[in-house]
Amino acid sequence: MSRGKLKVFLGFAPGVGKTYAMLEQGHRLRSEGRDVVIGFVEPHERAETAAMIGDLELIPRRSMTYAESVFEEMDLDGILARNPEVALVDELAHTNVPGSRNTKRWQDVDELLDSGIDVLSSVNIQHLDSLNDVIFEITDILQRETIPDEVVRKAAEIELVDLTQEGVRERLAAGKIYPAERIDAAMANYFRSGNLGALRELALSWTADRVEEAVAKYRELHGIAHPWETKERVVVALAGAEGAEGVIRRAARLAMRSRADLVGVYVRPTHGLAEETSPSLSVQRELLQDLGGRYHEVVGDDPGNAVLAFAREENATQIVLGASRRSRFDELLRGSPTAKVIRNSDAIDVHVISYEGAHRPSRHFRPRHHKPISRLRLGIAWGIAIIGLPLITWVLRSVRGQVELNNVQLIYLLAAVVAGGVGGALPAAATAVAAFLLANWYFTPPQETWAIGSPDDLFSLFAFLVVSLAVGLLVGYSSRRSADARKARAQAEALAATTSLGHPVYESDRQGLLRRVRDVLALEAVSILRRVSDGWETLAWDGSRELSTPGEGSEVIDLTEEVVMVILDGRLSADDRIVLRAFAAQIVQAMKREELEREAESAGSMAETDRLRTALLGAVSHDLRTPLATIKASLTSLVETGLEWTPEETKSFLRTALDETERLNRLVGQLLDASRVQVGAVHVFYRPVGLEEVVAAALAGLDSSRDRLIVDISESLAEVQTDPVLLERVVANLVENALTWSPSDQAVRVSAGEVAGRIDLRISDRGPGIPPQARDTVFQPFQRLGDSPNREGVGLGLAVARGLLEAMGNELVIEDTPGGGTTMVIGLKIAGPIEMPVDAGVISG
């Protein structure tokens, strides 16, 4: 009895619709005539889901008593006894009540699979073992119900049930997930949008293309040692044999079923580098790409080992081979590649598929049709034959008597070799024959007759003919071979370049891809266009001019339903087309990756926002409560205890309450500013004002630290155009921050000066300084470097300062204080030309 197949519906949160999707498939399978039962489905009082159960047969649950409570569990033996074809089992990660046969439900499911029952099940991403700590970091909830990754990974099929995080929240708000009384709490906790975003990102990571990179990064970030492979790969070996298309289709189905990547590989023998590709291989390559597969070529003389090596490099989990039809003799002689692959495949599954059609790998290649040698080269070669030979003959005749016949023949041979090298075999042969005749006529005694005197000469002359023909032809042939090899190498390099373009692929890489296409194929221009409602939008282009509609090009290649590649060039060989198609596939993948990247990014930024919000709440509740607690303690001492306090004690309590009130007031002010900045509700009221006045007002609140401040602002500076009240708060925040970080024996310096048409206000401390890479993050809320808990404030000072400045249209720049420390520089606009008043008298009356 073969083991049953497991299909897992994977979700990123409760309520995305896993159970619903599972039930839906249950109905579908039953309508296909399969015997489907519900082993265990928990509709969680969700009406839609409960309705979906419909008339599917339910195996009654088993009641179990534990710790004086009654639990309902899946009746494993009941299902085994019923022995259906397919069983639906919800919540794969569920932990059974103690006393059950297995501790975990997935072990129950394992038993079902062992007895040949196919199982549809559901699980949420947070239950996966390897993600446990990551999920904990995101949600702060420790998942106790976990499930080994292998269980899910080994499933025949994993279906990601996806929904946007907003979709989930909408469903939650509409009461479709939890009863009304639990909605608010759920919204604020687990179902925070950022939370969901992060979980969804994780779930997408599992299924998205190129997940390995993201996962590796994630692992690095979170120090997860156990590697988890999330994406399977099916490698299909292409032999170029006729009729093997069925093998590729089969491989594609396999890949689709396990949501794996499909990769085709053709092993090109080293001696066949320049050979034309067989027509069936071209067809198969196109088919492979149509089915969503990637095509690769590797070079090797041992196909079996080459395929295996490739599969390992690709981390493939399955290899698909066509059944070899070699003769038994051949197999004995060279060993069967299929047998070799199977023997050495280790952990990789090997599928051998037989197919109808030709019974041997096609050796019947299309007659070679090389690109003709250029007209110029042909011209030169024939020029050597028609003009060069008479010229050589004339020169040789003028020095006749001084040159031996052998040397004459060598010089003619040289001409034939050069003609062959430049123009190929035909000019070489013609030159050889003509040279033979010329040598006979002019240089072989008796001269100027076809007769040949001595047998020696006869022999040497015919030897010359044979040698010059052979050498000329050989040189012609090999020069063409080397040109072919060069071309093949160029194409291989181009393909390698396209496939090795890492992720993420951004705009510039797409441009790079296009440029490469154009270079390799010597196209005049190439564009990628997207169909929009009223015509075409150019996504990228390269070349002599932009082709802005498909009509402007000579050829149009569909990349997706909406996107086409337009090229301008008349002559493309079959090889060129293959290269072009490979590029096209790569560009499509690049675009898909971009899309996925964007999606993952937005989910990521959501999580970041949420992190900030959580930090804010934490900081605020702590920092507001502390002074409130002190105030309450002080005042209740006076009012509630009924004790008699001395006037001094009373005063001391009141003084404490007052100080804390002041602290609270500052905090509330800062929070108000921060929230105004955040929602963009800062009202700016510009007035011309003297900077020294604003600074003086800002410093008035810092009585205790006044002797640590050096203020150097001339009143003869022009007035600045600003909101004095907002600027006062900015300066107060910055100075306070500077005082905090400066050692207590070092002064903070506030100075201003005119620079390039504006006025820079500089606040310099002698603190530890801020490294350049941290200069952006210090302005984020709650980002005090090396935070110490007893410092006052919620770490909003710098964030507020920058936010207010931005609202006023001013810049805040961090510089180093010469000699150590940080200088905050505010650039302010000059209000207008300053007109100095005239004071006539000098002495008071």
Next chain:
Amino acid sequence: MAEEARILIVDDEPQIVRALSINLKALGYRIDTAATGEEALRIAAEHRPDAVILDLGLPGIDGKEVIRGLRGWTKIPIIVLSVRDAEREKIEALNAGADDYMTKPFGMGELVARLRAALRREADPGEDLPVVETPHFVIDLATKRVSLPDGEEIRLTPTEWGIVDMLVRHRGKLVTQTQLLKEVWGPEYGRETNYLRVFMAQLRRKLEPQPGTPRYFITEPGMGYRFQLPTE
């Protein structure tokens, strides 16, 4: 006389009204209260208070309307209370005729000082001109002399003296930029705020112990100046 003055408190927050009433009554003032602008105008007309403490954010007609209503028939000092971030409102209130402002939350000591300054009759030129003594300088309005505590005279230019004279006469009160310019430079002035900056800076260099962080000649940025004795 000041201690028998009648004060009208206008605020819709009963807690604030209660706290203010208790304090001011304890200081000997007679107190009326109102929770809306309409009520405030009616009570003011009936009881003729000597000063008004007025919250700007009132239900019904707002604080600025109340100021305009009062200014229609009386010059009594009006101190407005406003929350932070209502700068424009504050300035509009001053333009409408308010004398001074306090930002909520405020300290009772400061409010009482402002109220006393507002109630203090402006020093009448010619008689009983005050001499202001501080640990750092002595200003004698009658003889127009400024000197160090040891008696050494500090020389001021006529314009500087004009500013000192104006601010010290209104000791503790806010003097707006426009008021200062019109008084010292002349009625055709009013917008030349940079004049004020320059002269205030010169003055501070001559009189303030730390000109960068003044403690007597205080600037309310964008609004005006205040001469203040640290004890008040």
